[in-house]
Amino acid sequence: MIDILIGTLCTIGAVAILIAAIGILRMPDFYLRLSVTVKAATLGGGLLLLSAAFYFPEEVSVTTKAVAIIFFLTLTAPVAAHLIGRTAYFIGTEKWKGTIRDDLAGMYDKETHQLGSGDNEGDNISHPSS
Amino acid sequence: MVKQFLMNLLLAFTWVALTGVLSYSNFLFGFAVGFLLLWLMNRNESDHRYFTRVPKIIGFFLYFLYEMIRANIQVAYDVITPKFFMKPGIVKYPMNAKSDFEINLLSTVISLTPGTLILDVSEDRKVLYIHVMYLRDKDQFIQQIKDGFERRLLEIIR
Numbered sequence: 001m002i003d004i005l006i007g008t009l010c011t012i013g014a015v016a017i018l019i020a021a022i023g024i025l026r027m028p029d030f031y032l033r034l035s036v037t038v039k040a041a042t043l044g045g046g047l048l049l050l051s052a053a054f055y056f057p058e059e060v061s062v063t064t065k066a067v068a069i070i071f072f073l074t075l076t077a078p079v080a081a082h083l084i085g086r087t088a089y090f091i092g093t094e095k096w097k098g099t100i101r102d103d104l105a106g107m108y109d110k111e112t113h114q115l116g117s118g119d120n121e122g123d124n125i126s127h128p129s130s
Numbered sequence: 131m132v133k134q135f136l137m138n139l140l141l142a143f144t145w146v147a148l149t150g151v152l153s154y155s156n157f158l159f160g161f162a163v164g165f166l167l168l169w170l171m172n173r174n175e176s177d178h179r180y181f182t183r184v185p186k187i188i189g190f191f192l193y194f195l196y197e198m199i200r201a202n203i204q205v206a207y208d209v210i211t212p213k214f215f216m217k218p219g220i221v222k223y224p225m226n227a228k229s230d231f232e233i234n235l236l237s238t239v240i241s242l243t244p245g246t247l248i249l250d251v252s253e254d255r256k257v258l259y260i261h262v263m264y265l266r267d268k269d270q271f272i273q274q275i276k277d278g279f280e281r282r283l284l285e286i287i288r
Contacts, residue, residue, distance in 0.1 A: 023209040031261050032218060036205055039244040063154045078241030085249045101219030104249060104259045114253045
């Protein structure tokens with residue numbers, strides 16, 4: 001019973017990482033690549049670690065380490081993705097031609113790196129008409 | 131709230147010490163037993179927040195797991211089939227979360243769901259800019275996040 005569980009978790013995790021790897025190659029632009037990779041890698045790594053924790057049920061050190069790694073993985077991966085995505089947008093990485101909407105365009109102040117919300121027009125962040 | 135949580139933790143460790151088996155499943159079982167015990171003892175007291183919050187946290191976790199698997203399958207299908215079905219776009223999302231902690235948790239949860247990626251938080255903390263892979267309708271997407279993740283998350287934190 002526990003073997004089936006471990007096998008299933010391992011397989012799903014490995015397939016998730018495989019799909020992320022294919023996604024890096026196939027996706028048309030940078031943001032989609034980032035979007036596909038980060039989550040699938042977190043899910044895949046998490047599932048593999050979880051199956052390792054189930055494989056050694058009576059060893060607390062293994063389980064504790066696995067849970068700690070999963071915790072920090074889920075905590076840090078989105079931060080890294082957010083920073084990479086923000087930098088990419090800021091330096092003007094091109095979007096795919098199928099992108100249908102861009103609310104972020106013209107919201108950055110290139111001098112101060114400040115980002116406006118577009119709600120209050122009274123602030124000193126410039127709004128180009130494009 | 132914190133007092134009850136610490137008490138529950140103490141009961142769980144007592145259970146582990148008494149049974150003599152230090153493993154995760156045994157600890158979780160002890161935690162559940164301790165929770166039940168505290169719930170039985172605290173029924174007449176006024177502060178019920180801890181006892182409504184723990185089931186909500188578990189519910190949120192399951193909901194997040196469900197959303198994650200659903201979106202992962204959608205993205206995986208798009209990756210391995212030759213044709214692209216996606217309609218990417220960057221959406222401005224006005225959020226209800228106010229403090230740093232709430233914004234951090236909300237953006238972590240949104241970022242971890244496949245297909246959505248936080249690009250930036252505005253300087254006055256009113257708006258999130260989200261890159262969405264499958265954007266059919268902007269208002270529908272905002273409503274979906276508001277009713278799903280944000281409402282559940284704020285119910286737990288506040």
